[in-house]
Amino acid sequence: MDIVAVAVLGFFALGYLVLGGSDIGTGMVLPLLARDSRERRLVVTAIAPFFLGNEVWLVATVGVLAGAFPALESALLHEYFAPFVVLLVGWVVRDTGLWLRGRVDGHRWRASCDTAIVAGSWAVALSWGVIFTDVLVGSSAGPIGALVVAALFGAHGLAFASVRLTGPPRDRVRRLAGPVGEGPLLALTSAGLVVLGLFVGLRLAPASLVADHATLAFLLPPLVLATPVLLAPQAWVWWTFRHRVVKPAYL
Template structure:
C-alpha cells in the first residue's frame, strides 16, 4: 500500500514537471526566439500574443511540481535544491526577469521601454533555459545534489537550450500566421507543423522523466500519514485545474494575428 502511494507521488511529480517542460517550455522557447520571430516592435507584440493567455497557466505546472517535491519528498527536495543552488539562482532570476519583461512590455508606450522589456524577455528566457540544461545535466549524469561541471555539461546545457528554442519555434508555427508563421517553421523544414510540435513535446517530456528515474525518490518519501492524505487530495483536486487549462487552451486555440494585453 505504502509503495503504491510513493509511486503515485513520484508519478505526480513527473506529471507536473513534464507538463511544465512541454507547456512552459514552449512559451519559454518562443521568448528565446523573440528577436528572430518578430523583426519589429509590432511583430514582437504579436508573437507575444501567441503565448499571452497561456504562459501564466504554464508556469504553475512548475510551481505545482515544486509543491509536490517539497510535500512528498521534503528531505530530498532540500538536498537537491541546496546542492543545486548555484544552478537554481540563475534559473529563478532568469524566470523572474522574463516574466517582469512580459507583464511590463505593454504598460508604457515608449520604444526604449519596449526594447528594454524585449531584452529582459530574451535574456531571462535564455538564462532560464541554459540553467535548465545545467540542472538536467546534473540530474541526468552527475550527483543530483551538486552542480554538474565539465565539457559534457556545457554541451548538455546548450543542447537543452536549443531544444527549448526548437520546441518554442514549433509552437509558434502553430499559433501565428503569414510571415511570422513561415519564420517559425524554418527549423522544421518541410515536416508538418503538428508532427514537429508533437516530436519536440515528446522530447521535452522525456527529459525530466529520465532525470527523475535517477533520483532516489522511493527512499526519501515523506511519512505514510502525509502521503496518505496529500496524494489522494492532490489526485482528487488535479482534474479541476487541468480541466480549467483545457478550457483555456480551447478558448484561445485560434491563431493570433494581432496584439493582446501584454
C-alpha cells in the first residue's frame, strides 16, 4: 500500500513537471519567440488548449500529498511557505493574463496581459527553483540553483514551442535550439525535469512519511479508479490539438 501511494504521488508530480512545465516555460520565453502582438497571440495559442489541464496534475499532486502524506505536506508548507506564496501569486497572475488577454481589443491591454504571463511564469519557475534547490543542496545555493531550474523550465518551453509553432516564431526557436532538433530537444528537456523530480523525491523520502494504512485503504482505491477518468479527457485534448498552430485563437 505504501509503494502504491508513493507511485501515485510520483506519477502526478512528474506529470505536472513535464506537462505543466511546458506552458510555464513557454510563458517565460514569450519575448524571445514573438516580436509583435499577433506573434505573441500565436505563442499563447500554442499553450491555450493545455494549460488548465496541466494544472490539474498539480492539484492532484497536492491532493495526494495532503491525504496520503500529511506529515510531509505540513513540513513542506512550514519550511517553504514564502516560496509557495510567491508561486501561488505567480500562478494566478499568469492565468489572469492568459484568460483576459483576448477580452479587450487594445494594445496596452494586451501588452499588460503579456507582461503578466511572462512575469507570472518566471515567478512560478523561480519558486520551484528555490524549493527544489533547498531540498537538494541547501539554501546556500538558492539563487544559482533557482536560476538553473528556471533555465530548465525555459528550455522545456522552447522545446514545446518548437513542436507547436509555425512561421517566424518557430524559426526563432530553431535558431535558439541549435542543431539538436525539435523532437530530441523536447525529449531531452522532459527527461531533465523527470530526473530533477526524481532526485527531489528521493531526497524528501515520502515512503517514510506515509499515512497510516487505514487512511491509505480509504483513499487509494477510489483515487486509482478515478485516475483513468482524469487522464481520458486530457488525452483527448492532446490528440485533438496535436497539430501545429497556424493562426491565433480567442486568447
